[in-house]
Amino acid sequence: MLTDRQSAILGMVVDEYVETAEPVSSRALVDRHRLEISSATIRNEMARLEREGYITHPYTSAGRIPSDLGYRFYVEALMSEAPVALDERRTVEHQLHQVAGGLDEWLSLTATILSSLVGNVAVVTRPRTSTARLRHAQLVELSRDTALLVSVMDDGRVRQRILQQRQPVTQDQLNARATRLNGLLAGADAANVRDRLVGLEDPDEVATARAVAESIEELRIAEETFLDGLNMALRQPEFSDVDRMLEAVTQLQAYRLRGLLESTVDDHVGSTRVIIGQENPDTGLQDWSVVVSRYGDTDAAGVVAVIGPTRMAYQRTIPRVRYIASLMGQILRDVGQ
Amino acid sequence: MLTDRQSAILGMVVDEYVETAEPVSSRALVDRHRLEISSATIRNEMARLEREGYITHPYTSAGRIPSDLGYRFYVEALMSEAPVALDERRTVEHQLHQVAGGLDEWLSLTATILSSLVGNVAVVTRPRTSTARLRHAQLVELSRDTALLVSVMDDGRVRQRILQQRQPVTQDQLNARATRLNGLLAGADAANVRDRLVGLEDPDEVATARAVAESIEELRIAEETFLDGLNMALRQPEFSDVDRMLEAVTQLQAYRLRGLLESTVDDHVGSTRVIIGQENPDTGLQDWSVVVSRYGDTDAAGVVAVIGPTRMAYQRTIPRVRYIASLMGQILRDVGQ
DNA sequence: ATTAGCACTCTCGCCGTGAGAGTGCTAAAT
DNA sequence: ATTTAGCACTCTCACGGCGAGAGTGCTAAT
Incomplete structure (x- = not known):
């Protein structure tokens, strides 16, 4: 079990790393947060956190980066969600209500909006009745x-x-x-x-x-998916070398959220699921995280998700995925039966 | 005007460069084609070709690469088309006839097939009646x-x-x-x-x-487009650095063939148009070539195109685009009215 | 338990350098 | 007049060395 101080340090490491994409040093933490303790103490704590598997470092003398487990703990216990600001909501709702056209245009627009909201790839599936009649x-x-x-x-x-x-x-x-x-x-x-x-x-x-x-x-x-924001995601520094980028394009183009609907079928609406790195059964997506939420109700349900590198702003992404999901459900209900 | 020998050399330069993606040296031409003349002669001719604007070289002592004008001349006068082999046809037609589903699935499949046929991005627009009734x-x-x-x-x-x-x-x-x-x-x-x-x-x-x-x-x-093969195109060595690749992804995601249908409206069916590099009015696509063909008839016409770097296997691409276009027209006719 | 201090490790950017490839030019050969 | 051999010159690119810098882990003192 982690002490309070260890938790706090883990939280800071995650926040810092998510923001800068650079391994976080003990020194940086002390400086940035004006901590009362010394960098040496941080180093000791970090060593312990590493022994427990929450963080690693890429080579002997680089700073620390969170492991999948570290992110998991962060999402579960440390993170405070960044609420969707009022003006964000307003723009989104304005755009979403305005669309004239069929269901598909609407879904595709939703993917575009969500992707620009979180700066990563967004995927939306068509709503699907449990049994089409x-x-x-x-x-x-x-x-x-x-x-x-x-x-x-x-x-x-x-x-x-x-x-x-x-x-x-x-x-x-x-x-x-x-x-x-x-x-x-x-x-x-x-x-x-x-x-x-x-x-x-x-x-x-x-x-x-x-x-x-x-x-x-x-x-x-038919589980057609609408995907947007590839170029957003590719701007992340994790794709600063060609092979990784090419790999990413290939993976994401092919990724169809296959099975995600099934696997979330027991989730209650409003809950948002986070799949971090290795937790994803799909090999080749093990450096990625997926934040996924069901939208709609039992009659017509779909899935909306954001896909990005594990170093993802979960604080912002999770509430935004949830928000879009609930908004979609709402609009479907208003307009449908 | 180019002499026969100059044409021949230009042709060889294009072929070689398309294949290897490396600047072509005078020596390489002599070796590969067992020419009777010496490399010095080739150099003289190359210098003339360069003065006329058909080729350039990236720096003082690199081999030659074709300019847009060089490709244009190649496509217009030098190239012999590589016919679509019988077994290629068979697989394509098999796949295309087999699809069960709506128009959109069919178009999307067509884009996939074409892109894998030519190893570049393929785009297909929905067929569109001159005036929908x-x-x-x-x-x-x-x-x-x-x-x-x-x-x-x-x-x-x-x-x-x-x-x-x-x-x-x-x-x-x-x-x-x-x-x-x-x-x-x-x-x-x-x-x-x-x-x-x-x-x-x-x-x-x-x-x-x-x-x-x-x-x-x-x-x-509504001019919805179906695009596939991004990952194919990105494998080309011209995108071996990250910035170029990112640029390419952004451009191609946004590229909607806007206006291409209009601009080809006078073309007779069966003709295939090639737009090389700078010829494209769209800045940002000036390192790209587009091979585009109308399909369908006056009642319902769409556009099918391949987009790739100017260093493109025009010999293979042009006949394949034309073939797919005519095949699509045929299937539409059989199935439609 | 914390911290100062320090040795140690590893990366990364920089620079120089030399091999190699290819050209352009000149002068000789055809 | 055209072709070609020869050669000087240019430019790239891969490689290695090197030093600065960042950061850790450990030890010993507080």
């Missing part, structure tokens, strides 16, 4: 033998699909078919949609119904 | 006082929007309203949609009609 399907004639299927889900998401027809059809026939299918499939989710398809005969109608079913399933799975 | 609008009840508007365009694009209702409505009422609006607005484009709105009375109905109008206009403007 069909509200309505519609068929539109594109040409004599092709039709466009538009499947609308409970939560307002839409999936479109182009269908080749064996038999030429008119818009009237398509309307009739849509009405039949809606009667059959309305409210169906991915689990039971296949069961409802029995009894259909016309092959084109069967094909259409299948396409509806596939649309529902795709939407259940 | 409304085919069909649909209203879906989300709750007692909110409705979802889905506007479907001629070319299959869809725009969705959530509408607050002053008066509570049922799905039946919404259907009736949709039918009225479709009668009124079907075939309308951004230019004349406003004129058709006269005579509506119910404020909710007016609001809905306005929303349809806005959807049409948004779609006319």
Whole structure:
């Protein structure tokens, strides 16, 4: 267990290192915080903190940097959150409410805003119903033998699909078919949609119904992510050499928050989870931290996250992720049902 | 005017430099191509080529590298295109036909494929009708006082929007309203949609009609781009220092092919345009080349492009961009009307 | 328990230097 | 008149050495 003084020193090391990106020396702490104790005492304490695994130093005579464990302790016990200032809120809310356009534009904008708020990469996933249910399907004639299927889900998401027809059809026939299918499939989710398809005969109608079913399933799975702020994150000094930067670009481009939604499914809304360095099962992201929060409610839930080097301003990042998540939930609720 | 021998030398310099990314020496040319003439002769010719502006050298005693003009001449007069091999085609077509999902997934996949084909950044814009026309609008009840508007365009694009209702409505009422609006607005484009709105009375109905109008206009403007292959491009040796790489990431993330569609509108389909270095009006992209091609037809046209350093394998890139563009046009035609 | 003092370690930026690569020029050869 | 051999000259780049500086760990004194 850490003494109060050790905790205090760890806290200062983290704060200092987060700010400067330079290993923190005993001397620097004394100077910056006008401590009453000498640098030698700090050195002794630091040696103990290092023995316990909270900090390391890169080589014999450099200052100390926090380890993953050190950050973890900091986040858990030491950190005081930096509240989101009123004018920050105002700008964000102004921008977020203003957007004219679809869900996707809105999500993409949210990622942009969050990334500029925290100076790191921000990722937002589409909100996703626990089980997507069909509200309505519609068929539109594109040409004599092709039709466009538009499947609308409970939560307002839409999936479109182009269908080749064996038999030429008119818009009237398509309307009739849509009405039949809606009667059959309305409210169906991915689990039971296949069961409802029995009894259909016309092959084109069967094909259409299948396409509806596939649309529902795709939407259940589709976990499109919106990512922004790569250039922000890359400005951090940890990427001051080319290989690391290239590595970072590759990792982040590919990173799809896969599984994060699942893993946070038990979290209650409002809680924000922090994954620090090695704690991330994804190798290759072990120098990174992820701050992730669910947004929405049980009907439609998504994930919003910030990704950055472990040396991250957790104090600022965590409350801002939480704030954006709750704001998104709120807007979705106001606008949705 | 260049003599045959000068052309030949320029061609060799470009080929060599594109391959190795190292300035090309007179000696290297003689060795690699087993030339009958001596390196001194090559040096004389190179000096002339440099005086004419086709090549430069970075410092007194380095080899030569092509200038923008040199690349231009190469592309125009010297280059023989590297045909897209049969198995390349097969893999591409296999991947492209296989995708199940919407237009956006398809476009995004296309960008991925093209980028891996040429090892540089690939960008694809959504196909865009010269003037989007409304085919069909649909209203879906989300709750007692909110409705979802889905506007479907001629070319299959869809725009969705959530509408607050002053008066509570049922799905039946919404259907009736949709039918009225479709009668009124079907075939309308951004230019004349406003004129058709006269005579509506119910404020909710007016609001809905306005929303349809806005959807049409948004779609006319919406020029979403799909970009992939950043990490590929960044592997090029021109980005071997951090500042350049960061600069590149920032530029490319922001690059939206703005205006490229307009500027290529006179090009006939099948032609591929190459913009080399300084020729690009966009400052900050002046070390880059863009190979761009229109795809689709007059009804629905988009742009597909590859962006990379001026030292680009034009021989391979140009035919591959053209191939992908024509393939996209073909698939759109098969599937569309 | 704290602290002053000091030896020790390691990094990092700087400088000089020499090898190597390549050119341009001159003068000879074709 | 063109080509070529030869050579002086230029510039880069990798390498090693070196010294300053920063910081620690330890010891001995407080």
